[in-house]
Amino acid sequence: MMPLVRLTGLSVAFDGAPALRGIDLSVAKGEAVGLVGESGCGKSVTWLAALGLLPAKARITGSVMLDGQELIGAPAPVLERVRGGRIAMIFQDPSSSLNPVHRIGKQIMEALGLHRGMTGSNARAEAKRLLDLVGIPDAGRRLDAYPHELSGGQNQRVMIAIALAGQPELLVADEPTTALDVTIQAQILELLQSIRRQMGMALVLISHDLGVIAEACERVAVMYAGRIVEEAPVAQLFDAAAHPYTQGLIGALPPMDGPRRRLAAIPGGVPEPWAMPPGCGFAPRCQFRSAPCDAAIPGLMGLSDQHRAACIRVAPAAMPLERIPA
């Protein structure tokens, strides 16, 4: 089956410093994919680049295909129809992601006008329905509220309502719960999942928190220093993480039972973009490092049908997966 979105060799550099170094990832219709990694590994940049939302100084190469249409280098009108209409995106800090001088109803109706041609009382009724859908109480009155009159959690619900206004096939949620209280986090995750089920929409959930992703996603891609280092269905990743970085991430999670122990930390830090090691980006922090690690960047190799990892130690017999032709 043809994936909804397929990224191939997507690379981004800012002023010559690489931020993304060849991302291959596809998202099927209706699928929930998690993208995990620490700050600065390129999780957000991947999707900002795909939608053409990076500043002009970013150098973008590679390919982003949406249903057979190339988005990289696409003309502005094409991108404007895709943004919000086919791929919507919500962000980390909901309160500053909404325009402080416009009423939230207006901000929802703007998207309705752009993607569904709705205006006037039609648009207002639909905006109210969307606010109801995302669980904002007293939606009719809240349409006339300004973002500063709502809480962070409510603002994130408004952001989701705006995202849903264009009836997108894919929602990219970039750390949607990071700025919120833990109880609100759970509610927002719950909301995202129920909306996905209702609307049959695909979801890409970007997070630094494996726990969040395990809860909401079917498949997960682990990113490190601008590359995907491992990709697997969630259960497989937790059961049999193959890449030392993923193993480190899982090892750093607090255990639910058993005696309390010190949480394991991965020693060292992420290499700076302008000082990337020639081979595997994780090699300097890896306890299994050997000479071949520094020789070349390992590609993603298939361990099983759906499980791939980019480490020379895994499945030496496995053949590098062929690049899927664009």
Place this chain on the structure above:
Amino acid sequence: MLRFLATRLARAALTIAMVVTFAFVVLRLSGDPAQIIMGADAPPEAVDAFRSAWGLDEPIWVQYFSYFWAILQGDLGRSMRDGRDAIMLVTERIPATLALTLPALAIKICLGIPAGIYAALHRNSLADRVVMIIAVAGFTVPSFVLGLLLVLVFAVQLGWLPSGGQESWRHGILPVMTLGLGGAAVLARFTRSAMLEVLGQPYIRTASAKGVPWRAVVTGHALPNAAIPTVTIIGFMVGTLIAGAVVVESVFSWPGVGRLLVVAVANRDLAVVQCILLLVAITMVCANLIVDLLYGLLDPRLRAAPRKAA
């Protein structure tokens, strides 16, 4: 809203009273008007007679209270030079000053704001650099230097325009340009930085992410937010409409309020100077009041009585 207005008006009155007091004290401390107006060679009896005629021989606090009481009754005193009402002397100069400052304000707004927006939208481009170099130059070059430069080029070298006086509208062009260009530069810089600040905000990215075309992002999402700091500067410029042209009026021998102020200060013509300062304080305070009201209009976060969500 009424309470807001009442407190603002009370504060405005206090500000004006402080300006009046300050002007009174400084003028009394900076030389004896009787001696200056009568001349250094005047006989002491004549000087004393002048003092008692204008009440200058009273204790200073008596002078202060009688002055303040007169102001409250609308009496701003008379000029010590020709005995005319100070308010008349000043008001008859206002049209001439406004003939310079109003067109200059229009130039500042019509030139400065678009230039600032353009520079911000094309940050680090050649156009941005050129606009900013001109803006910094306009910002740093004092108005008398710019005025003299314009005179040198357009009056002396090219002979297109007169260098001073007020005979026709053509005489106004150079002083208006001098005032307008400097202010446009200030406004361009402020608008540019306000725009850059706003363009970096997450809600701009949100607007793009929901498919709003860039032009509409700029006009519908960025400009309304960038207007808030820019209005402050424009408000300040409106506040200087009456007395903002002191230097330029002197350079171009333009008979406005500014020239009157310079002459009145030199002569220690107390009533006239105090009258002008009072007028300046009132316009400044009014401009600030308008800016405060505009803030509420532009920024819902600053509106009184917020409806807080439960």
